[in-house]
Amino acid sequence: MRENVKVAIWGFGAMGGGMAEMLLTKKGVDIVGVCDRHETRVGKSMFEVLGVEKGDRPEVIISANIEDVVYPGAADVVLCATDSFTKSAFPRLKYCLEQKINVISTAEEMAYPQAQQPELAKQLDEIAKTNGVSILGTGINPGLIMDLLVVILTGCMTNLEHVEAKRVNSLSPFGHTVMEEQGVGITVDEFDKGVADGTLAGHVGFEESIAMIADAVGWKVDKVETQMKSIVTDVDRKSPHGFAAAGNVAGVNMTGQGFVAGQPIIDMIHPQQIEPEQVGVNTGDYITLKGSPEVNMAITPEVEGGLGTIAMCVNMIPQIINADPGLKTMLDLPVPRAIQGDIRDRIK
Amino acid sequence: MRENVKVAIWGFGAMGGGMAEMLLTKKGVDIVGVCDRHETRVGKSMFEVLGVEKGDRPEVIISANIEDVVYPGAADVVLCATDSFTKSAFPRLKYCLEQKINVISTAEEMAYPQAQQPELAKQLDEIAKTNGVSILGTGINPGLIMDLLVVILTGCMTNLEHVEAKRVNSLSPFGHTVMEEQGVGITVDEFDKGVADGTLAGHVGFEESIAMIADAVGWKVDKVETQMKSIVTDVDRKSPHGFAAAGNVAGVNMTGQGFVAGQPIIDMIHPQQIEPEQVGVNTGDYITLKGSPEVNMAITPEVEGGLGTIAMCVNMIPQIINADPGLKTMLDLPVPRAIQGDIRDRIK
Numbered sequence: 001m002r003e004n005v006k007v008a009i010w011g012f013g014a015m016g017g018g019m020a021e022m023l024l025t026k027k028g029v030d031i032v033g034v035c036d037r038h039e040t041r042v043g044k045s046m047f048e049v050l051g052v053e054k055g056d057r058p059e060v061i062i063s064a065n066i067e068d069v070v071y072p073g074a075a076d077v078v079l080c081a082t083d084s085f086t087k088s089a090f091p092r093l094k095y096c097l098e099q100k101i102n103v104i105s106t107a108e109e110m111a112y113p114q115a116q117q118p119e120l121a122k123q124l125d126e127i128a129k130t131n132g133v134s135i136l137g138t139g140i141n142p143g144l145i146m147d148l149l150v151v152i153l154t155g156c157m158t159n160l161e162h163v164e165a166k167r168v169n170s171l172s173p174f175g176h177t178v179m180e181e182q183g184v185g186i187t188v189d190e191f192d193k194g195v196a197d198g199t200l201a202g203h204v205g206f207e208e209s210i211a212m213i214a215d216a217v218g219w220k221v222d223k224v225e226t227q228m229k230s231i232v233t234d235v236d237r238k239s240p241h242g243f244a245a246a247g248n249v250a251g252v253n254m255t256g257q258g259f260v261a262g263q264p265i266i267d268m269i270h271p272q273q274i275e276p277e278q279v280g281v282n283t284g285d286y287i288t289l290k291g292s293p294e295v296n297m298a299i300t301p302e303v304e305g306g307l308g309t310i311a312m313c314v315n316m317i318p319q320i321i322n323a324d325p326g327l328k329t330m331l332d333l334p335v336p337r338a339i340q341g342d343i344r345d346r347i348k
Numbered sequence: 349m350r351e352n353v354k355v356a357i358w359g360f361g362a363m364g365g366g367m368a369e370m371l372l373t374k375k376g377v378d379i380v381g382v383c384d385r386h387e388t389r390v391g392k393s394m395f396e397v398l399g400v401e402k403g404d405r406p407e408v409i410i411s412a413n414i415e416d417v418v419y420p421g422a423a424d425v426v427l428c429a430t431d432s433f434t435k436s437a438f439p440r441l442k443y444c445l446e447q448k449i450n451v452i453s454t455a456e457e458m459a460y461p462q463a464q465q466p467e468l469a470k471q472l473d474e475i476a477k478t479n480g481v482s483i484l485g486t487g488i489n490p491g492l493i494m495d496l497l498v499v500i501l502t503g504c505m506t507n508l509e510h511v512e513a514k515r516v517n518s519l520s521p522f523g524h525t526v527m528e529e530q531g532v533g534i535t536v537d538e539f540d541k542g543v544a545d546g547t548l549a550g551h552v553g554f555e556e557s558i559a560m561i562a563d564a565v566g567w568k569v570d571k572v573e574t575q576m577k578s579i580v581t582d583v584d585r586k587s588p589h590g591f592a593a594a595g596n597v598a599g600v601n602m603t604g605q606g607f608v609a610g611q612p613i614i615d616m617i618h619p620q621q622i623e624p625e626q627v628g629v630n631t632g633d634y635i636t637l638k639g640s641p642e643v644n645m646a647i648t649p650e651v652e653g654g655l656g657t658i659a660m661c662v663n664m665i666p667q668i669i670n671a672d673p674g675l676k677t678m679l680d681l682p683v684p685r686a687i688q689g690d691i692r693d694r695i696k
Binding site: 018025068140145149150151153157158159160216217218219220229295296297298299300301308310311314315316329332333334335337339342345346 | 370499503
């Protein structure tokens with residue numbers, strides 16, 4: 001049998017750490033290195049940071065230098081969980097590809113970098129091909145819920161006229177960083193200022209999801225519009241890592257539209273907030289496809305974002321190792337699937 | 349630009365005819381030939397049989413001889429809508445592959461022929477490779493609802509423990525053949541006799557769906573059990589092509605289990621009947637995945653089976669033309685997607 005699949009992890013926050021925890025439960029795979037720059041983690045054992053028994057596994061000491069972790073032959077794939085944007089991730093992704101190692105990126109924009117960074121996407125494709133490896137961006141959303149799942153459901157339609165993808169989710173499971181990024185707890189004035197000056201990120205991914213759906217079905221999108229509004233709470237809301245007093249912001253309502261021939265035919269609706277249950281909001285993922293036959297899908301409650309992203313990245317490891325060289329998207333590869341058996345059985 | 353994609357159709361019943369109707373609404377594709385043995389169709393214009401204006405399209409006369417329709421260079425793909433079982437479809441599929449033409453089959457067992465006909469699957473793979481073409485079986489179910497859609501949803505899970513796929517559908521849109529195959533309108537005694545002597549087919553596909561899911565996630569299935577029970581109606585039920593008097597059979601409840609290490613961890617539940625609304629049964633497709641995170645999906649009402657199968661077969665045309673030679677399954681290929689633009693844009 002072939003030797004274990006070797007995985008390196010770059011970025012050991014909630015996502016990178018979660019991927020390590022998941023990988024440690026799987027057969028036929030070893031974590032061979034971790035790079036992270038956070039002072040509380042550098043120089044420590046990965047197992048200690050995770051709070052997982054090392055058992056008879058080889059030690060993995062977290063390094064701040066990527067050269068110690070990612071070099072030719074070091075791994076079959078690098079999971080890169082460091083960025084949200086293609087531009088900021090680019091130098092890291094390029095570095096890994098040039099070491100001739102396949103890459104899976106959690107950067108939201110990398111789920112479909114053709115949408116907002118076509119030039120960087122082209123460069124990544126060329127660098128990957130030159131080095132005989134492949135690169136994929138994925139996650140729960142973008143990556144599955146508001147794009148790939150939409151696409152696969154259109155597959156049972158003889159004619160598609162309109163797409164609505166709606167993800168109503170709770171931010172309560174998330175930590176301080178997400179609270180800040182989404183504006184939880186701030187005043188409405190602060191929120192509006194953050195939107196105006198671009199310091200509030202909100203959800204990153206509508207441009208990517210819309211382009212992925214449109215390219216998949218063959219629609220030419222003329223323009224994409226997005227809106228970002230505060231969700232103001234009438235009552236105090238408290239989550240493990242967030243608090244919004246009555247009158248302040250409990251979350252963000254993101255909406256977006258992809259226009260084809262002047263009509264908004266791809267509608268994205270994505271309100272995210274802490275403690276939605278407290279005000280009677282039922283969370284869920286909803287896809288409504290108009291055309292023939294119509295498709296009306298609901299996943300209730302919504303697929304949990306953190307675990308979902310961790311799973312998508314890890315579960316796509318075999319597909320990216322098996323792929324032809326180049327930049328890949330979820331549209332190009334065989335479907336994601338849980339890994340319950342030995343990962344080696346899936347490597348061609 | 350490359351020339352139009354050329355499609356031949358073998359079998360011009362509800363499925364083959366429906367695929368032709370769908371293809372006639374699409375850009376960049378021509379139907380180049382139709383083979384059908386039904387006396388009411390042989391020798392007639394395809395357009396006349398469909399009741400569609402020919403316009404300036406070339407005439408297509410339906411032939412009873414496959415040699416007139418499928419020969420080297422005749423088409424890029426043959427849609428073969430003639431059978432439910434791999435064994436009966438095999439000589440036809442072999443013939444097409446030997447003409448060096450890609451094939452998409454509607455035969456339910458061909459959605460995963462490895463399940464019940466591994467030797468024939470191996471032969472099809474070899475014949476396809478020898479001739480440099482590829483072959484796929486697909487449809488709404490098996491093909492999407494109780495298998496591929498399950499698989500893709502497991503992709504967002506870090507751990508999968510149990511699968512339940514439930515399809516509660518109406519048989520009312522279907523014609524006389526389906527009424528007979530599913531036992532609609534017969535007595536309970538007749539139904540039980542039909543089950544015992546194997547003349548009642550019921551739903552074909554549980555073995556295939558279970559094997560597809562298990563192989564995808566890496567479970568080893570020790571055994572598959574299936575059950576087939578009559579759905580007896582308390583009231584008279586009448587559909588366009590079916591009638592069940594009170595006390596007789598309105599449909600069939602198919603159930604199946606895939607056992608892993610002695611436990612039934614893949615559960616399939618598929619009651620089909622005419623006029624379910626009349627007795628308060630809400631139709632829908634339901635997938636419940638236990639593990640982490642849990643996924644609880646519903647499509648209501650169910651995706652219509654006839655249109656769904658037509659769409660899946662037509663929408664997979666680009667993927668099977670682009671595929672490497674050999675026998676493919678929905679697990680191997682990029683996801684299905686509606687074709688709204690020019691099909692030629694999707695051919696590599």
